Amino acid sequence: MFDHKALTKEKFVEIIGQRENTKDVKLVQIDLESGAEKGQNYSGQVVSCHLEAQVNGKSKTYKWMAKVPLDDPDKYDFLRMLFMEQKELGFYQELLPALHDLIAKRGAKIDLKFCPFVYGEFKQNIPRGDCVHGSMIMMEHLGPMGFTEPKAKRSGLDLDHVKLVMKSLGEFHGASHVYYKYKHDGLDQIVEKEPIQAKDYMSDPKMAAIMEPFSAGMIQSFYNALSSSGPKGDKYLESYRQFSNEKIDPCKLRDQLTRPDVCRFNVLCHGDPWFNNILFKYDGNKPSDVCFVDLALTKWASPTIDLSYFLFLSTTPDLRKAHMSDILKCYHDSLTLTLKSLDDNPTPFSLTELIEDYRKCSFFGFMMAMLMLPMILANKADVLGSEEFTGDFSDPKVIEEMNKLSIERAKITMAKDPLIGHRISCSFLEMVDYGYFTL
Template identity: 25%
Template structure:
């Protein structure tokens, strides 16, 4: 969703016509007088940017009752049919998870925060417009790029100011979810499932292949052979470990996570050169579990090397402070967690940092064009993983991470 590739294979299908968008926009904007004049579309993501949806960016020209003409830029996400994407997520209900997040959960979380003076500027995601099931499942959202939000290229990672903004927003997201879990538990019942278990048939082989490739690569790096041995020993049950780490823990500190929070799934707004807001995108892995899942995933995939090395605990403190402040405002003081308890959550979920840093992080450093070509078949996927694990920037970063993982007992 963050990159737009003008590939004719990903043009919007014929059923996304003027009549389709007129029905959707009349509902989304609650304006029965709205008329759609024209529709233009292009792909809204490269293959490597979104594995669980086919995405289209659509510009729609509309006319309102007052005769004014307006242009609306929309993102249409469709459940994939056939090919690699369906293969990877077959049997999992990821797409419906995102629809439920936009239609039921996010409005409630926004309402919760509005009671403590957080207004529209605290909206976590873009505006939902419409969804349907025919001829396949789809959801229509406002295009954040049209609202002057932009992605950040993953090669160098996020600087300190971007990271502070993300972690403050994430803390409020988690705090609002805690209030929701407490006040309306039935509303969140469907989010107690585990996306890794649900997608095991498509995900397990891909993740194991990636970790094995990396373990064999670092076996050739002088001084890093021990890390290779440790990782190879874990390969047999590494996916079971990931499933266990993502489970809801009875009596534990649980939040509704984003579930896929990395640099490719957020967009930023700027004013006079300074970053002022962030929006999260792609909510298909949201589930109830430890906040360590979001924290490890973000902080071991998306930070610049300098920020990760020198400001990791400063950022963790920013998250914790904002979490506690927001919980206090929401009158959820009995749901608070100490900083030491948060650190223990991170240690207890340490292998998730290893997985994030080894399997997910290199995707942020990739050459998108080459990855698109490679990811179209199984052999190409294996080759692309090998390339990612030997890219110079990743090698430099992961050597430092491996030492950290070893020192913390996470690997």
């Protein structure tokens, strides 16, 4: 039987009691199982919880998904620096209710696509050895509600999936833009005013220094992937290195693009909207609804940061080449309608400006995809699990061994699946079209 240190009978009784506003709770059955496949979550543990209880003498069933920290003190300090727990808890406990309230007050017909929240807790000064009890997020299990992982996600989401995501991101982005505008009587210095939700801690200089050893291994994996991406891979790699030597380090440019001063129009970005963090409901084979999960990397930036991240990681270059104009118009229509329905004086943001910002910020999505595609598209047997990243992250020897493991696993993936190389090479050519690289 699967069990967990933090998900105890006493804790579930406490949560049910709070939810039902009663002390008359008797648990009859607890069934726990892992809620994520290997390689799907590196920042915490996801646990599926099925509970049978007697509440005020009546039988009740609860199906929840719990997210708790990894039981690994060596990862604990690192993850705390990213404020991931506070971001996600703050989103569900404070921001999402405030957005719902704004929508209700304006009488707008907007349905934000996020999971119903059940319970959350956070402990600031938890001992490292007890890090598994540092936080908890409990949400409704989306499976019984009809949601599932996207079909054929490894081969790339189709246009129906993409348009559903574009519409929903447009509504969320627009609502966040209006909410912060009225909360602070303007949009100046939102990152300073809302540091938990709006700051990109991944790009913070302190974190960049810590991530430098990781980046070295990731870049080497990228070099291998790019050079192995097809018959012209070595030529692409030469062009990439020339860009890096003559202009700017690509990783630094990637991080700079997330700053709110890069583009005129900014929103609260999801920060991690790829296919493993988006669930769909289906009517036959066609997606009919969508739900976003994992709000641990939110940031105040151009909406095209989210768009490029989603499109480069979750769709194929062929789909983008055939439908990019339609995709961006779908997003812009949704964003514009949301701004108009919520804001007495909506901020003008034209489709032309969106296209220009996407071309500028597409490099962010490209870099994230190039670093991650060999991992996220790997066969299950070749995926790196969080349990394989062991040891103290401050130890250079540990980082060196982790980098070696990542590089070797990426080589295996590229050798087994030539379609990944095709996606990488075609994505590189997109950046040539956008004026980043030359051939």
